Amino acid sequence: MASRLVLLLAAAAVAVACLPAPASAVAWMVGDGGGWRAKFNQTGWAEGKTFRVGDTLMFMYARDAHTVVEVGREDFAACNLQANLLGAWNSGNDVVQLDRPGKRWFFCSVPGHCDNGMKLVVNVLGDDGVPAPAPAPESGWWF
Known part of the structure; x- marks a missing residue:
């Protein structure tokens, strides 16, 4: 009886060891050491990075110099400062939770900053590692 229990426990241990490790959330420092800054988009910072639900974006910048706003695709493309904001931050030490795929x-909503490249788009993968389906095109802009 004891040998069956040992075998069962050993089989369970092997089965658990074969399971994929749960993904750990990543806290991404936007811009790495340079932070959220003018002409940010010229760095291609997001290229090659994989963002997942549960990760966070940390925007670090001089509080009186910049902001962070989240907008929709069309407002992003147009750098629309009168956009329908999905989120707004201005502490200089902002943490944005990536809580949904897509x-x-x-x-940056400071006039002229977005037009000069202070903008960021990230594609957040869901728990299954698959991006959310793309929304229907509104005006032909795709990023």
């Missing part, structure tokens, strides 16, 4: 669009 594309997320951010820019």
Whole structure:
């Protein structure tokens, strides 16, 4: 009887060891050491990075110099400062939770900053590692 229990426990241990490790959430420092800054988009910072639900974006910047706003695709493309905001931050030490799959669009709302490249788009993968389906095109802009 004891040998059956040992075998069963050993089989269970092997089965658990074969399960994929749960993904850990990543806290992404936007812009790495340079932070959220003018002409940010010229760095291609998001390229090659995989963002997942549960990760966070940390926007670090001089509080009086910049902001972070989240907008929709069209407002992002146009750098629309009168956009319908999905989120707004201005502490200089902002943490944005990536809580759903799909594309997320951010820019600095200080006049001229977005037009000069202070903008970021990230594609957030769901728990299954698959991006959310793309929404129907509204005006032909795709990012």
